[in-house]
Amino acid sequence: MEEQQLTSIFYADDDVDDLDFFKEALLEIDKPVCLFEEGDKLLKSLHNPPPRASVIFLDLNMPVKSGFDVLREIKASANIENVPVVIFTTSSNPADIELCKKMGANLYIRKPASVGALRKAINYVLSIDWENFNPTDKEFLYLG
Known part of the structure; x- marks a missing residue:
């Protein structure tokens, strides 16, 4: 039986x-995050798990x-390379x-202004079946 690695959200x-x-x-x-x-x-x-990333949230402006x-x-x-990457930024360019x-990148999210909106966005990301998610241009940009 294969040991399951701990997975986390990376940001x-x-x-x-x-x-x-x-x-x-x-x-x-x-x-876990x-x-x-x-x-x-x-x-x-x-490159040095554990933990292993289940999804990566990534700011652009660092x-x-x-x-x-x-x-x-x-x-x-x-x-x-197959770990889903969600761009999480203030840029709307x-x-x-x-x-x-x-x-x-797998998804693009503008940083929400409220904790509730952020929680909704995170829940959306966690609900995605990443193996089968192939967003159109419209779906790539999360609008909440």
Whole structure:
């Protein structure tokens, strides 16, 4: 019998307040979370489980290594390329949305302003059957 690895939600964002807000939203959702203030730390953890990521929330606007850089590295790495990546950012720039889709992100969410809206977005992400989820351009951008 194969031992089941602990899986967690991974989230990288350089903004500590956004990390705290995300953690608060997860209080009512029974799912472990790993928070990272830098993209490099997220990548290191992804390559050294446990825990194993079941889904990755990724901010785009981070210093040193941007979310675009981290996404590129995830999708180029054979052992983690299939982990769903949800872009979680303040950017509503159509060029950012299109680039993330082309780079292999699975979903794009603008950061909600309330804990309730954030909890709804997280629940939506956790309800997705990622193996069969192939979003259209309209479905790629989560509108809540």
